[in-house]
Amino acid sequence: MKKRLYLDDKDVVGNPVCHYARFSIYLFIFWLLISGSLHLKFLIIGIIASLTVAWVCTPLFMIRNQSQTKKYFALAVPLPGLAVYLIWLLKELILSNIDVAKAVLKKSLPITPEVIRFQVKYDNPLAITLLANSITLTPGTLTLNVTADGIFEIHSLTPAASEGIKSGSMAKKVARLLREPDYFTVISEGGTLCTPST
Structure with a gap:
């Protein structure tokens, strides 16, 4: 052949x-x-x-x-869009560092660990990888698993980190960068759908 x-x-x-x-x-x-x-x-x-x-x-x-x-x-990423995304991600990293530092330094230790599940409909594997790694890079959040049907399982440490994940801002920015469907839905642990924050 x-x-x-x-x-x-x-x-x-x-x-x-x-x-x-x-x-x-x-x-x-x-x-x-x-x-x-x-x-x-x-x-x-x-x-x-x-x-x-x-x-x-x-x-x-x-x-x-x-x-x-x-x-x-793998290299078909628009460079201007990537530069804008990286600048935004750097800002998120700084804010998340501050949030986690505040939580650790307080005597009451205001952390509320939570596992959040959400679904995206990316077809490009690069988009899935970029989103999973961006979440893991951000202090206070960690990508635990990504399923074949686009369900992400994320561990968050603080309320601010949880809200950041539930808002879907990072997922939507990755979708725009790589021209993927702008679909984002938060899924509760019980499997019922929750209304994502806007």
Whole structure:
């Protein structure tokens, strides 16, 4: 059976040629940074190396969705949107650090551990990974499990952390960044649906 060329693969979301070109540009920029030279010889070697490595490695960056019907390119993230998301995440990290520090320093230790379950309908595995890791990075919250049907189980330490998860702000920002459905529903432990905060 002849192996299908990824540039002709209809399962790839987006334009495979654009994915290859983007990867080549990223590699060439990396080459310029590590070579530290703009001489013509180094530029030509960098272009050839970048095109070759991108050609060989682009298929390795294709990630299949849960249903195995689509392939997403792992580097197909809009850089301006990613920069805005990272700045917002940094702000959340600082606020969460302050919240947890206040809880720990108070004599009464005002913590209310809680497991929150919510569901999103992401198809892109990168969106699921980004959301799960962003929650875990944020002090006071930890991703315990993610099921195949998009149900996240999150442990929260403080009331503010719980409210942050239940509001769905992080899930919605990830959805916008990676162009996924803006669906977010909090599920109670008993399995009944709760109205998410707005």
